Structure formats: structure tokens, C-alpha cells
Amino acid sequence: MDIKFNEILKEKKSDISKRWLEVILASYPNDKSGFLMNQQDRFANPIGYTFSTGIDGILEVLVKGEDFSESISFLEDIIKVRAIQDFSPAKAMAFIFQLKTIVREALGKDIGQSQINLALLEFESKIDDLALTAFDIYVKCREQIYELRTDELKRMTFTLLKKANLMSEIPVQEFEHKDQK
Amino acid sequence: MAPKVKLPKPGELSKIDFKTPATDWMDTPVEFKPGTYCWGAKEKDLLTLGLPNPRQWSPADEDWKIPEGWESTILDGIAERLSKYRSFKIFMDICVRCGACADKCHFYIATGDPKNMPVLRAELLRSVYKKYFTKSGKFLGRLAGARELNMDVLKEWWSYFFQCTECRRCSVFCPYGIDQAEVTIIGRELLNLVGLNIDWIAGPAAACYMKGNHLGLEPHAITGNIESMVDDIEDITGIRVNPTFNRKGAEIMFVTPSGDLLGEPGVYTCMGYLMMFHELGLDYTWSTYASEGGNFGFFTSNETAKRLNYKIYAEAKRLGVKYIIGGECGHMWRVLNQYMDTWHGPADFLEVPVSPITGTVFENAKSTKMIHISEFTADLIKHNKLNLDPTRNDHLKVTFHDSCNPSRGMGLLDEPREIIKAVCNNFYEMPENTIREKTFCCGSGSGLNASENMEQRMRGGFPRANAVKYVKEKHGVNMLANICAVDRAALPALMDYWNPGVGVTGVTELVANALVMKGEKERTTNLRFEDLPGKGGNE
Structure with missing residues (x-):
């Protein structure tokens, strides 16, 4: 990534992360007391904590220009929360694209320089990649909600089915036998 | 001198956000x-x-x-x-x-x-x-x-x-x-x-009204399920335990939530009760009539709760027992501890519970005549009456989730912890503002552990899961212990979503795994038929 662009990003990182958090929390319009933003205790306010640490983690990796697979766990933490909060898929994931606007605003006048402009395009492609990864995570979370329901049913009934000889587990020895072939 | 009041700067004052919600x-x-x-x-x-x-x-x-x-x-x-x-x-x-x-x-x-x-x-x-x-x-x-x-x-x-x-x-x-x-x-x-x-409350309450328990298990299903646990216990320990059912003249009647009779991981806790009582030679009986400790009527109305609760004292009277021990459950204990005596007491045909092993008199249950299994077990451990090998639980790093009703409702805070510390070598507390009286709910209590509201349950349980995540990352915690049947049913899903790799267990299951029984064969697996670390088994 362009050195100058990177320097600007590093310099404005805390502004960007603050703004990004504000934008995400704006998707909870009912939270008028500002609880999600202001309560700093990570156990009293797990959403605020997950988002603020997640954002910092993702930005850190993006600014350093590292491979964003490093930041997947942070992204996963945020998406897990968004996936169960009554949001439509678009609303749940909008925050990733909003980062583009935030970075453009943070660059201010500098955006006019052709060198910066090119670097910005490159950076925005990274955000697009991030969005695709986020989409995978989101779908995985939603699928898991349904899996949890079936798993729960299995836990409730498996012993009964086994007892009635309607279901049986394959003994471990049989697996070993197959492995040897 | 009065402390200096720090005045906000003009910039801070101007940051007021005047937006209000779209509608009141x-x-x-x-x-x-x-x-x-x-x-x-x-x-x-x-x-x-x-x-x-x-x-x-x-x-x-x-x-x-x-x-x-x-x-x-x-x-x-x-x-x-x-x-x-x-x-x-x-x-x-x-x-x-x-x-x-x-x-x-x-x-x-x-x-x-x-x-x-x-x-x-x-x-x-x-x-x-x-x-x-x-x-x-x-x-x-x-x-x-x-x-x-x-x-x-x-x-x-x-x-x-x-x-x-x-x-x-x-x-x-x-x-x-x-x-x-x-x-x-x-x-x-x-x-x-x-x-x-809601269906998840009315269904179990109706089943309980007709069959005596939330799952609608009839007497032969209850004895059958327990018999198959007895078979499993024999496979694991070489010892055949001999529970009795509806036995008149037993000293103690044991009542547990029916969730322990069916479904994982509740059944392992139930196996734990069977093993511990056998080892102690306790004169106790199960009842296929008073076969439910929980009470979903409590989530419906006072009247419904009262009707469903009636059978507990009635059965204790019929069998002529001296007192009652109750299994690991949450809301069951709020009902038994705070309502049963008013509804159907005084239970003057029963005696104040006295542990036959240690002689401890449970003054706290002077009126209700019913004690919690954790009080009973903690007392045994305090008097060194159980032969325990905590190394069998060495592969576990355990944290304890205080179930809302036993902790906030009846002050049962230290007993389960004392038990866990005696049977496990690795125990880690979650942060102070998430345990004991301030414990976070599993998000599925009071009849909300249906499956159709899974999304809502994952939300309600997030603060709890978030605290578990902390001890998982800090200490490598891989097991969440509790003393509640709803927790055992609901927390596995919560952990799978938020903290994959963290299992869920009842406290008595941990006890039974550590319990060295007289004349047992060398155990190679735990109650879940998983290999014990370093003991061979299926390895």
C-alpha cells in the first residue's frame, strides 16, 4: 500500500474507529440512553465491548496492510452478534460498507491527490473482500441457528431412540477396521 | 474544603444528541x-x-x-x-x-x-x-x-x-x-x-398434570430409563446399583426434574445421583408419581403451580418417608423453597432432614422438610465421607454458572462451589459481576427454552456466554457446570453458538466421575463413555 496513504490512515485510526463504532451503534435507534456506547464494562455491555474491540482489531490489520484473514476472529465476533438481532441480512452487514465512507471522509482534502486516490481504490477492494468473508460468516451463523434446533432435538431424544432400537451408534472398532483397508 | 466540581468544557456541553425515537x-x-x-x-x-x-x-x-x-x-x-x-x-x-x-x-x-x-x-x-x-x-x-x-x-x-x-x-x-x-x-x-x-409451557404443564412429569413419562418409561442408566453404570464401574421405586417405608424420597431422566447431558447427572446414593447405602426411593421436581405451572398461574406441586407432599405422606431430597434444578427450588410450604404445608408428618451419614441437621429446611442435593453432597464432602479421585476430572477446566433461582432465590452459592473444588483440580470463576447473586441468566429460563425462539435465546444468553468466553480465553475453560435441568438442556446450544468447544455438565456428574466406589473395577471411561485421560479405554 502507498506509504503516504498508510501514514494518514495510521494517524487517523482512532478517529476512524470511533466514527465506525458510532455508525454501527446508530443501527440500534432505540438505545437512546447511549448504554451501548457509554457502558465501558465488558461484562455489563458485551455488545459495546465486542464491537469496539472487533473494530480495532479489523482496522489494525487493514492499516498494517496484512492479510485480513488475521482479523477473521474479530469479524466473526461482531457478525455473531448481528446475526441474531432481528436485522435483515443487508442491515446486519451494512457496517462493513460504511467503512468506505468513513475512510473517505477521514482523508479529507488529501483524497484529491492521484497517488492517494489509487491507494484508496486498493484499500476499498480490501473492504470488499472483507464484506465477502463477512457474508460467509453471516450465512454460517444463520444456518447454525437451525442446526442448534435439530441438535437440541437429538439430545432430547437420542437415548430414547437408542433404547427402542430405532437408532444405534457404530462401534469405534468398525471405524478402525475401515481405516485399515 | 468541598471537593472541586469539574465543569464540563463548552465542547462537551454542545455534544448533546437531541434525537428521540421515531415514536413514543x-x-x-x-x-x-x-x-x-x-x-x-x-x-x-x-x-x-x-x-x-x-x-x-x-x-x-x-x-x-x-x-x-x-x-x-x-x-x-x-x-x-x-x-x-x-x-x-x-x-x-x-x-x-x-x-x-x-x-x-x-x-x-x-x-x-x-x-x-x-x-x-x-x-x-x-x-x-x-x-x-x-x-x-x-x-x-x-x-x-x-x-x-x-x-x-x-x-x-x-x-x-x-x-x-x-x-x-x-x-x-x-x-x-x-x-x-x-x-x-x-x-x-x-x-x-x-x-x-405459550406452547412450551402449557404442553409440559398439561403433561405434568396428567402423568406427573413435564415429559409425560409414564411409570414404566421412568423405571425403564433408570434401568438403562443402571446398565450403563455397571458397564463403566462394574457395580450394579439397585434403585427402588415407590417403596413404602424408605427413609428418603428423591425428586428430580424429569429432564434428568431423558436427554443429554441430564441423564449423566441422574447416573451421578444413582451412584452416589448407592455408595452411601442411602435408604431412599424414587417415585413414579411425584416424578417431577420442576413446575411449569409456576410460569402459568399460582393456581396451576399449586395443583402441580400437590403430589410432592402427598406422595411423601403415602410412602411414609421421613424427608425429601431434591435433585439439581432451578425454578423447582424457588417453588419448593418459597411456595410449597404455604400451599400445602405444614408438612408435620415429615421430620426435619438429618443426614444419615454425617448426622447434620438441616435446620434451614425445618419447615419444608426438603433439601437440595448440593447441600447434602457438600455436607458429605465437608465431613470427608466420599472417597474422591479428582484427577479423573483433570482433562476438564471447569467454571460454574449460578442458576438464577437457587442462587438469588435461595442463597445456594457456596455449596456447589465447595463440591466442584473437591472433585475437580481445575476450577475457575467467571468475573465477579456475572456470578453469585449477580449471575446472568441462561436466557432460556421460565419456560422459554423452546426451540422455535432460538434466536431470542441466543440473545438472552449472550451476557452469560460472554463471561464464559472470557474464562475460556484466559484459562482454557472447557466445561460449564451448573445445578439446573433447564441449564443442562439450554446451555449446550448457547455454548455451541458463542463458545464452541465448551461442554455442559451437572455438578453431580462431576462428583460421580471422581467418586471411587467400593469394589469398582478400574474405570477407563467417564459417564459419557469418553476415555478418561491416561486410562486407556477405547484409546
Whole structure:
């Protein structure tokens, strides 16, 4: 990534992360007391904590220009929360694209320089990649909600089915036998 | 000298955000989205229980098929309860909106939805109370926070009173001691007057009414399930334990939630009871009639709870036992500890519980004559009466989730911890503001552990899971212990979603794994048939 662009990003990182958090929390319009933003205790306010640490983690990796697979766990933490909060898929994931606007605003006048402009395009492609990864995570979370329901049913009934000889587990020895072939 | 007051800078003062929500809370009706509510109670179950307005209905429909004149049914219901329960009247009158409870509810914390603030959840009912039962509300209406009772309000009650798990965390922080769980309990009673319960509560309550337990297990199914556990115990330990059923003249009757008889990981806890009682040579019996410790009637109405609870003392009397021991359960203990004695006491045909092994007199149960298995086990451990090998649990890094009702409801805080420390070498507490009296709910209590509301459950349990995540990352915790059947049923899903790799166990399962029984063969697996570390088995 362009050195100058990177320097600007590093310099404005805390502004960007603050703004990004504000934008995400704006998707909870009912939270008028500002609880999600202001309560700093990570156990009293797990959403605020997950988002603020997640954002910092993702930005850190993006600014350093590292491979964003490093930041997947942070992204996963945020998406897990968004996936169960009554949001439509678009609303749940909008925050990733909003980062583009935030970075453009943070660059201010500098955006006019052709060198910066090119670097910005490159950076925005990274955000697009991030969005695709986020989409995978989101779908995985939603699928898991349904899996949890079936798993729960299995836990409730498996012993009964086994007892009635309607279901049986394959003994471990049989697996070993197959492995040897 | 008075301390210096720090004045805000002009810049800070100008940062006030004047935005208000698009609509006032009173003008924001509830939306019913799949995944966030439970199915409505079925016609057949309300018929079985003799509850009003049995019919097929769905919360997703516009028409909930509520009979004409329902408004006066509800208002009469409020009037009756105001005169019957002083606590209800006080809770309606004294709240000063200090907000201490506001951010203590796990549902609020995980959604930011203000109607999940305990203060506003109570206000949903209080606003109607004001309109019809106070002068200020009658004359000033909305100015005094009063509103008319209409169908939108009724639907809102149904949505939010079935989004409260009656965990009472908020009441710990209320300077007046307002117990939001009681407001929810009354709210649900009122809803039941017009046939508005949820399927996951009405179904088990009806089964319990007919068969004696929530799962509807008939006597042969109960004995059959326990017999198959006995077979498994023999495979693992080489010892055949010999439980008895409905045996007259036994010293102790044992009652546990039926969840322990069926379904994982509850059955392993049940195997634990069987093994420990056998090892002690306890003179006890199971009952296939009093086969449910839990009480889903408690989530319906006082009357339903009372009816379902009756069998416990009745069976103890019939069998002629001296006292009762109860298994690991949550709300069961709020009912037994705080309601049973009033409903069906005094149990003067029973004796004050005395441990036959240690001689300890359980003065705390002087009146109810029923003690919790954790009190019993902790006492055994204190007197060194169990031969334990905690290294068998060395592969586990355990943390303990205080179940809301035993911890906040009856002060059972240290006993389970003492037990865990004696049977496990690796025990780590979650942070202070998430355990003991301040414990976070599993998010599925008070009958909300259905599966159709999985999304809502994952939200409600997020604060709990978040604290588990902390000890998982810091200490490598891989097992979440608890003393509640609903926890054992609900927490596995919560852990799978938020903290994959963390298992769920009852405390007595940990005890049984560590318990060295007289004449047992060398154990190679634990109760789940998983290899014990370093002991061979299927390795």
C-alpha cells in the first residue's frame, strides 16, 4: 500500500474507529440512553465491548496492510452478534460498507491527490473482500441457528431412540477396521 | 474544603444528541418475527388444565381469537390481584424510575430494546394500572403515564412477559426491592385469563398434570430409563446399583426434574445421583408419581403451580418417608423453597432432614422438610465421607454458572462451589459481576427454552456466554457446570453458538466421575463413555 496513504490512515485510526463504532451503534435507534456506547464494562455491555474491540482489531490489520484473514476472529465476533438481532441480512452487514465512507471522509482534502486516490481504490477492494468473508460468516451463523434446533432435538431424544432400537451408534472398532483397508 | 466540581468544557456541553425515537414507546406496537417468539398454547393443553379460552391460534396471525369482553376479564383480574397480593400493589405504586435496574436485564443488554429494561417491562402493566386504578391516571391520562387497555397492549404484554425469564437479576439492584419476576408472574397470570400462554409451557404443564412429569413419562418409561442408566453404570464401574421405586417405608424420597431422566447431558447427572446414593447405602426411593421436581405451572398461574406441586407432599405422606431430597434444578427450588410450604404445608408428618451419614441437621429446611442435593453432597464432602479421585476430572477446566433461582432465590452459592473444588483440580470463576447473586441468566429460563425462539435465546444468553468466553480465553475453560435441568438442556446450544468447544455438565456428574466406589473395577471411561485421560479405554 502507498506509504503516504498508510501514514494518514495510521494517524487517523482512532478517529476512524470511533466514527465506525458510532455508525454501527446508530443501527440500534432505540438505545437512546447511549448504554451501548457509554457502558465501558465488558461484562455489563458485551455488545459495546465486542464491537469496539472487533473494530480495532479489523482496522489494525487493514492499516498494517496484512492479510485480513488475521482479523477473521474479530469479524466473526461482531457478525455473531448481528446475526441474531432481528436485522435483515443487508442491515446486519451494512457496517462493513460504511467503512468506505468513513475512510473517505477521514482523508479529507488529501483524497484529491492521484497517488492517494489509487491507494484508496486498493484499500476499498480490501473492504470488499472483507464484506465477502463477512457474508460467509453471516450465512454460517444463520444456518447454525437451525442446526442448534435439530441438535437440541437429538439430545432430547437420542437415548430414547437408542433404547427402542430405532437408532444405534457404530462401534469405534468398525471405524478402525475401515481405516485399515 | 468541598471537593472541586469539574465543569464540563463548552465542547462537551454542545455534544448533546437531541434525537428521540421515531415514536413514543406507547405508540410502538410489537412486531412478531419468526425466531423471536414461542408458539401459542395448544387447545388440547388448555382443555386438560381447565384454563380459559382453549382454541388453536398463532401469534403470527392478526386475530388471536380472544373472546368479547376480554378487557373487563383482564381489569377484574388486576383488581383481584391488587387486593390479594400486597407486593403487587406496592410494585405498581412505588417505582421512582431511578433506572438502577435498566441495564441489568440480559435481554436488554443483548438487544438495546428499551422495553426489555425491567422498569419499562413493568411499565407496560403499570400504565394500564394507572389508567383504571389511580386518580392521577384517570384524570390526566397519558400525562400521568396512563394508557387504555387495547389489543396492541395485550399483544405487547404477551411478547415482553414471555421475554422475561423471571431471573430476578434486576431486583438485586432495585433500591426498593421491586421484584420484576413477580410483575412478570402476574402479567402471565392475567394473559392466561384470556388463553394466552405459550406452547412450551402449557404442553409440559398439561403433561405434568396428567402423568406427573413435564415429559409425560409414564411409570414404566421412568423405571425403564433408570434401568438403562443402571446398565450403563455397571458397564463403566462394574457395580450394579439397585434403585427402588415407590417403596413404602424408605427413609428418603428423591425428586428430580424429569429432564434428568431423558436427554443429554441430564441423564449423566441422574447416573451421578444413582451412584452416589448407592455408595452411601442411602435408604431412599424414587417415585413414579411425584416424578417431577420442576413446575411449569409456576410460569402459568399460582393456581396451576399449586395443583402441580400437590403430589410432592402427598406422595411423601403415602410412602411414609421421613424427608425429601431434591435433585439439581432451578425454578423447582424457588417453588419448593418459597411456595410449597404455604400451599400445602405444614408438612408435620415429615421430620426435619438429618443426614444419615454425617448426622447434620438441616435446620434451614425445618419447615419444608426438603433439601437440595448440593447441600447434602457438600455436607458429605465437608465431613470427608466420599472417597474422591479428582484427577479423573483433570482433562476438564471447569467454571460454574449460578442458576438464577437457587442462587438469588435461595442463597445456594457456596455449596456447589465447595463440591466442584473437591472433585475437580481445575476450577475457575467467571468475573465477579456475572456470578453469585449477580449471575446472568441462561436466557432460556421460565419456560422459554423452546426451540422455535432460538434466536431470542441466543440473545438472552449472550451476557452469560460472554463471561464464559472470557474464562475460556484466559484459562482454557472447557466445561460449564451448573445445578439446573433447564441449564443442562439450554446451555449446550448457547455454548455451541458463542463458545464452541465448551461442554455442559451437572455438578453431580462431576462428583460421580471422581467418586471411587467400593469394589469398582478400574474405570477407563467417564459417564459419557469418553476415555478418561491416561486410562486407556477405547484409546
